[in-house]
Amino acid sequence: MRDTRESRLLLVLLVTIALALITVDIRGGEQSPLDGARxxxxxxxxxxxxxxxxxxxxxxxxxxxxxxxxxxxxxxxxxxxxxxxxxxxxxxxxxxxxxxxxxxxxxxxxxxxQYGIKGAQVIAIGAAQGLNWTVTIDAGSRDGLKRDMTVLNGDGLVGRVTTVGPTTATVLLANDPDFTVGTRLEKTNELGFATGQGERPLEVQLLNGKAKVRAGDRMVTFGSAAGRPFVAGVPIGKVVRVEANRGDLTRTVYVQPFASFTRLDIVGVVVQSPRTDPRDMVLPPKPEPTPTPTVTVTVTPPAPGQEGADGQQADPGADPGLDPNADPNADPNAAAAAEDDGN
Incomplete structure (x- = not known):
């Protein structure tokens, strides 16, 4: 369709009509005249x-x-x-x-x-200064730590401080081959020296080759002068094997440490030594052995008139000196004569 004046007028007219119808429909509501058409x-x-x-x-x-x-x-x-x-x-x-x-x-x-300790957390493991068994803790010189201080946890000896920084420190663990500590056997006070062996038990050389020691015995640290590098009485471990050396001049004892060096988290660095040697006081009490139950068998003797051991009825009037199996018609004098002939 061409755009002419008539077409534009028609469009305007249609729009006007549409608007008028919408207005009428809205005003009418439900009564709208357009409802039928809708x-x-x-x-x-x-x-x-x-x-x-x-x-x-x-x-x-x-x-x-x-x-x-x-x-x-x-x-x-x-x-x-x-x-x-x-x-x-x-x-x-x-x-x-x-x-x-x-x-x-x-x-x-x-x-x-009675150890004065500074708590710390293990934050790293690995080699420091070429050492194989070491850990790093989050405490250092600002916390009062110094070289050659004892490190322990709730189980026992962990190691000693080797390097100290302002906020961290390196600990040489007790199972490192370069680690050595003086030991004392529980109760007997036998002395020795323990050396780390990595994942294997500690190797302890007892000074007394004839000392009585057996599996299950426990050891603590002997202690050092002024408590450094080791304070006395810290639990080390328990004996798992004993070997006699050539000539019996010394004995080698293998000790399983109380501390688990692969699961370290919270440790304590001893910054103040105890005034007196605690000896064996830090060791936990040994568990009481479970008693072995005993069985007691009681035999009640038979009462008079009851069955004997052979199951026969005992005669209360019988002479205990007579043989119950003997012939009652036999002549007792004949039996005595036979005995005399045999002599």
């Missing part, structure tokens, strides 16, 4: 709308699903994050409880030996 149009065009909706609904649903999938993905991510936080919090609580138990055990050990 119902007729709905009747005529309703099936067409349903068909179009049937065709278009999958597309609309897909669009809505895509929109909702983003919301679900965000919600899923949020739930996963909350779950991770809960697990981390739960794991943190378990770790805190374990560390609290270790600290409590350490304080009890230090209290039994």
């Amino acid at each position: 119902r007729g149009a709905a009747t005529a065009f309703g099936p067409i709308e349903d068909g179009v909706a049937t065709v278009v609904d999958p597309v609309g649903n897909a669009i809505e699903a895509v929109r909702d999938s983003g919301d679900r993905h965000s919600r899923l991510s949020e739930l996963e994050r909350e779950n991770a936080e809960l697990r981390q919090r739960l794991g943190s609580d378990d770790r805190n409880r374990a560390r609290a138990a270790e600290l409590d055990k350490l304080l009890k050990t230090a209290g039994a030996g």
Whole structure:
């Protein structure tokens, strides 16, 4: 259609009529004069709308699903994050409880030996200055630590401080081959020297080759002058094997350490030695051996008149000197004569 003045006037007229009809319909409400025409149009065009909706609904649903999938993905991510936080919090609580138990055990050990300690945490493991069995702790010179101080935990001897920095320190563990400490055997006071052997038990050379020692006996540190590098009385371990050396001049004893060097966390550095040697006081009490139950069998002798050992009825009037199996008609004088002939 060409754009003429008449066509533009027609368009304006149609728009004006449409606006007038809309106004009349809105003002009329339910009583609108156009209600009948609207119902007729709905009747005529309703099936067409349903068909179009049937065709278009999958597309609309897909669009809505895509929109909702983003919301679900965000919600899923949020739930996963909350779950991770809960697990981390739960794991943190378990770790805190374990560390609290270790600290409590350490304080009890230090209290039994009257050691003044500085608590620290193991923050690294590995070689320092070419050493194989070392750990790094988060305490240093600012905390009062110095070289050649004893390090222990709630179980017993851990090692000694070798290098000190402002905020960290290196500890040489007791199982390192370069580690040596004086030992004293529980109760007998037999002295020796323990040397680390890595993952194997400590090797202890007793000075007395004839000392009585057996598996299960326990050892503590002998101590050094002024408590450095070792304070006295720190539990070392228990004997697991004893070997006699050539000539019996010395004896080699193998000791399993109380401390586990692969599971170190909370440790204490002894910054103040005890006033007196605690001897064996730091060692925990030995468990009482379980008594072996004994079985006692009591035999009640038969009462008079009851069955004897051969199951026969005993005669209360019988002479105990007579043979119960003898012939009652036999002549006792004949039996006596036979005995005389045999002599």
